[in-house]
Amino acid sequence: xxxxxxxEVRAGILKKNDELARALRSxxxxxxxxxxxxxxxxxxxxxxxxxxxxTDLVSSGIKAAALVGDLETDNDAKRLxxxxxxxxxxxxxxxxxxxxxxxxxxxxxxxxxxxxxxFIENVGNLVCPASYDLGEALRVxxxxxxxxxxxxxxxxxxxxxxxxxxxxxxDLAEACEFDREAAHTAIREVRPGMTILxxxxxxxxxxxxxxxxxxxxxxxxxxxxxxxAPA
Amino acid sequence: MHELSLAHGIVEQxxxxxxxxxxxxxxxxxxxxxxxxxxxxxxxxxxxxxxxxGTPLEGSRLEIVELPLIVWCAHCLxxxxxxxVQRFRCPTCDTPCGEIRQGREMEIASLEIxx
Numbered sequence: 001x002x003x004x005x006x007x008e009v010r011a012g013i014l015k016k017n018d019e020l021a022r023a024l025r026s027x028x029x030x031x032x033x034x035x036x037x038x039x040x041x042x043x044x045x046x047x048x049x050x051x052x053x054x055t056d057l058v059s060s061g062i063k064a065a066a067l068v069g070d071l072e073t074d075n076d077a078k079r080l081x082x083x084x085x086x087x088x089x090x091x092x093x094x095x096x097x098x099x100x101x102x103x104x105x106x107x108x109x110x111x112x113x114x115x116x117x118x119f120i121e122n123v124g125n126l127v128c129p130a131s132y133d134l135g136e137a138l139r140v141x142x143x144x145x146x147x148x149x150x151x152x153x154x155x156x157x158x159x160x161x162x163x164x165x166x167x168x169x170x171d172l173a174e175a176c177e178f179d180r181e182a183a184h185t186a187i188r189e190v191r192p193g194m195t196i197l198x199x200x201x202x203x204x205x206x207x208x209x210x211x212x213x214x215x216x217x218x219x220x221x222x223x224x225x226x227x228x229a230p231a
Numbered sequence: 232m233h234e235l236s237l238a239h240g241i242v243e244q245x246x247x248x249x250x251x252x253x254x255x256x257x258x259x260x261x262x263x264x265x266x267x268x269x270x271x272x273x274x275x276x277x278x279x280x281x282x283x284x285g286t287p288l289e290g291s292r293l294e295i296v297e298l299p300l301i302v303w304c305a306h307c308l309x310x311x312x313x314x315x316v317q318r319f320r321c322p323t324c325d326t327p328c329g330e331i332r333q334g335r336e337m338e339i340a341s342l343e344i345x346x
Contacts, residue, residue: 003345003346005343005346006341006342007343009245009248009339009340010338011338012338012339013237013240013244013262013339014237014240014337015244016243095236096233127269128269131233131268131337156267156316156317157268157316160267160316160331188327189320190319191319192319192320192327193327193329
């Protein structure tokens with residue numbers, strides 16, 4: 001019988017994705033574009049929320065664009081383009097999440113330096129996208145009032161990996177007997193101290209607070225980059 | 232279900248490492264997976280057999296070691312292990328603990344090879 005030996009490796013399984021994400025992050029920083037990754041289950045209202053966000057940004061003269069991931073169809077990119085902001089569709093053809101490689105490929109020669117914000121709408125899935133860094137500066141996990149207040153406890157990896165939690169479809173809260181307190185508690189059990197916003201994309205409720213958060217986070221990010229850059 | 236993508240990642244990383252070590256054959260791959268990594272070991276083992284077919288890792292065994300979730304408790308001033316992933320609070324003093332010290336890992340620790 002032949003001898004075997006142990007070789008130490010210590011390599012991340014997603015090393016390739018992590019490296020590509022790091023390169024994207026530097027590219028975004030050089031261009032000064034603040035990138036937001038939106039994650040949620042299918043049907044939470046990511047597209048409607050993003051359409052509203054882009055519309056509000058465009059009307060304030062802020063430059064924004066979007067990449068949207070779905071298994072098939074370009075329906076969402078068409079919906080988002082109604083906002084007046086450029087939107088590109090990524091079809092994953094069966095893959096349940098976006099990867100850094102796809103972001104790089106679909107950005108192509110887009111002039112990122114002309115943008116203030118780039119939004120990436122991930123594939124609707126609360127499991128897999130958690131593990132894939134896309135080079136974003138902010139990850140937002142969405143949860144709608146129709147889904148059940150304990151969803152963060154069922155998908156702790158995703159909610160823990162996010163920077164901000166956003167509760168959507170607040171206009172339906174009463175009809176769904178949504179327990180606001182229970183939802184907030186569940187979110188903070190898996191991510192202590194997480195910022196939580198509540199919105200209705202349909203009525204526009206909460207959008208002002210979201211706009212403020214985007215501007216503040218971007219300003220802090222710009223200031224930090226300025227401080228980190230050599231004099 | 233992203234375990235097939237993960238399995239392909241393992242094959243890629245492990246094949247490179249095996250080549251660097253001039254391995255004739257890879258007997259097993261030791262993997263460290265944190266409790267919060269979102270990996271289902273059963274699904275990953277199933278996908279591993281598929282992903283290794285026709286590669287230098289075909290026939291090798293995947294050994295998964297699950298790492299517990301460890302957070303920093305700012306009240307007790309020590310690292311504490313959490314019994315689950317649904318409640319980020321110190322088991323001793325109940326203080327919310329958001330600072331993760333271990334639990335997100337997805338790493339190939341080592342390979343057992345025939346030189």
